[in-house]
Amino acid sequence: MKKLITALLTVLLTSAYAQVDLAINFEELYDAKKFDEIIKYKPKKNEELSAKALYYKGMAHYMKSEDKDANQYMDLALKKGPVDFDMFYYKGKLLFFADQFEESLPYFDKAIALLPSETDFYAGKGEAYYALENLDSALVYFQKAAEFPRCKPRTFLLMGEIYQEFNDNERALNVYSTALGMLDEAHKSYQNCSFNVGLMQQLTERNAEAKETFEKHVIIFPTDFHAISKLVQTYYSLTEFEKAILYKQKLYAAHQSKNLPDELKEMFCFDQFIWNGKRVMAFEMFDEPNEPMFVKHHFYVLDENGKTEYRIDSESSYAIRMNGPESKYVLCLVKGQAHFTYWQFVFDDNYKYTDLKKHVLDILNEKVKPGASFIPGVKNN
Helix, strand or coil, rough: HHHHHHHHHHHHHHHHCCECHHHHHHHHHCCCHHHHHHHHHHHHCCCECCCHHHHHHHHHHHHHHHEEEEEEEHHHHHHHHCCHHHHHHHHHHHHCCCCHHHHHHHHHHHHHHCCCCCCHHHHHHHHHHHHHCCHHHHHHHHHHHCCCCCCCCHHHHHHHHHHHHCCHEEEEHHHHHHHHHHHHCCCHHHHHHHHHHHHHHHCCCCCHHHHHHHHHHHCCCCCCCCHHHHHHHHHHHHHHHHHHHHHHHHHHHHHHHCCCCHCCCEEEEEEEECCCCCCEEEECCCCCCCCCEEEEEEEEEEEECCCCEEEEEEEEEEEHHCCCCCCCCEEEEEEECCCCCEEEEEECCCHHHHHHHHHHHHHHCCCCCEEEEEEECCCCC
């Protein structure tokens, strides 16, 4: 009897010892990007699909964007065990890509619990919260991800977007600058990141820095007309009006050839400044239609939410133009349906912008009175 038990144990141990875990082979194939070989591989006698082997089966499908099969194998791996942090993380990613953002969160948590020093796990949970529009929580996890080495540029870019949403332009500039330093010019995110660095420099009144950023940007991306408009604004803010001429001409040429994006088809912003804590955006219309009246410039006064409170326009009409070649535009204040005309501020296309801006500020500061007004329901002059 003793001999029989010994013989049976020997057979069992020999059988167990002979069983080969395919995880090692699959890992080598995975590292060599031979995903199809992993997918098509059929286990031979004495070869085992352990939890880790099932994981690599799932990852091979994951890399082929075959999420249904990837999910199936990842679930098998998690059920069979032992489970490691990668299995939890990629199960979370698969749920994320299936738009099951809430369901993905516990898997990122489990991955973090097993390996709390991995930046991708925090970033993954941050992206799930970002997709759920829970920006406060997303920011917490992005900030945590940024504490570790190998944090990806995308995390800094998303942090920048959140800081922008929160109107924290200083922090947005910091993280966008960090991301830009991690990207090369060929990267798909470089153009957007470079633009945002210049934009944040502009919004934090670093106009000289913004000018340098946009000058470099438009050399690399010469058809980024939004950036060209921003470069014009930086030149105006620094009173370098002559340098702006070339880039305004580029915008007009693109308008003529119908190459401008929809937001720039009718007009472009050429200057912005702060007045009494409010941002004023100065726009120039491209077209001068052969009509009795048209507007060339709009100076929009914005509220704290970026909505227009009222505006100052430069209007051109037959009544103005008939007074001679030096009379083409007059400044008008428009508040809702009320309209106020300042006949003391008449000018032509050869105006100096410093003078025009001063006149606009005089109107905003109520240093002058309108020469004519129209207010619905009120006696007008």
